[in-house]
Amino acid sequence: MKVYSLSGPSGTGKSTSALHFAYTKGIEGIIDDGLLIINGKRRAGTSAKFEKNTITAVRRAIFEDEAHRREVQAAIKDAKLSSVLIIGTSDKMTKKIAKQLQLGQIVHFYYVENIRSAREIQIARFIRQTKGQHVMPIPYEQVEQNFFKRLVRKGRAIFVGNLVKVGETTIVQPDFHYETLTIHKQVYRDVLQHIIGKSPIVAHVEKIQFNIASIPKISATLVLKGPIHYDVITELRGLQQEIVEAFQRTFELEPERIFLAVKGIKGAGAV
Structure with a gap:
């Protein structure tokens, strides 16, 4: 299996761009915030965004829970993936996830600056800081809405060119995200x-x-x-x-x- 890494600070739009990026690179699966995503849909795992605080969210994202780890490992094996993209906040985090899931060495490292413009990153950070909104690269129908007390709404469809739809996003406000900046x-x-x-x-x-x-x-x-x-x-x-x-x-x-x-x-x- 070829293992790819995409890393960058929180709130810079990695999840928003992941579906398009993976498709253009011919990468079959995505691991993002505890989820295994294949063909734009959740195949296994539980999102870190369902957690109640940042500590448990991080532990979920790096597969500290054994049952969670085994579920995703089994789904990867069952899907017979030849390539997977791991998303994280740093190379250290993506390497940790690869080790936890026993995926082997990461062969290609990419960074959010490689796939998003400075303006797109700037906008993503502003929305995270002022709205507290997070993006999940799975369809609205696959998000367990009872986990969230606040905003859950459809994001946008992701297309390559104007013809190939590679997935959808959903906008959520996790319970652990309390720090937002209000600008009058x-x-x-x-x-x-x-x-x-x-x-x-x-x-x-x-x-x-x-x-x-x-x-x-x-x-x-x-x-x-x-x-x-x-x-x-x-x-x-x-x-x-x-x-x-x-x-x-x-x-x-x-x-x-x-x-x-x-x-x-x-x-x-x-x-």
Whole structure:
């Protein structure tokens, strides 16, 4: 059996990308958080996300429980897998899992930065920190919902190209995840107003709107200072970039969209 490792810090989107990654590499099985997943569906095991605290979740993920370990070992043998991808937070963790399950040496090591862009990782971390949401790379119907007191909902279907569906994800909030960061909408507004207020081309802001269901989307209506003796498009693009940099410094996140609309011009020579 060829054994592959995919590792990276918690909340960087490994589980979200695992199905697509395994399919493109021709890897038959996935071991993620205590589950054995084959063809996009749970074949055996119990997810660490069902645990009540982080200590038991880690022990579940590395197969410390003998019955759990034997169940997954038997399912791997029964499926006659020729390759498997082990997902963990570090090489040390994936090596531990390979040893526990007696899978042999890991032959290829991959890292989340190899399969996800910096922006995708940034977004995944932001959602984990502010929403406490975790992804399970199995269909909604296979998640035992009575284990969770909080959010359980369908994620998204995973396709390779536009034709081949390789699986689905489910979004959950494990009971052990209590540490989330709440950002009040006014904080986003204050940062935006501070940046726009410093701009030499802006007379005032007519309206600001935020959509923050997941990643902030910004819309602002501006009144510019006159007379206009500059390239308006170039200046507005520069202002957008300043907003991006401010959000990255403050929230470690780039807004999904920044739409700046000009309502009018105020000042000497303005019409």
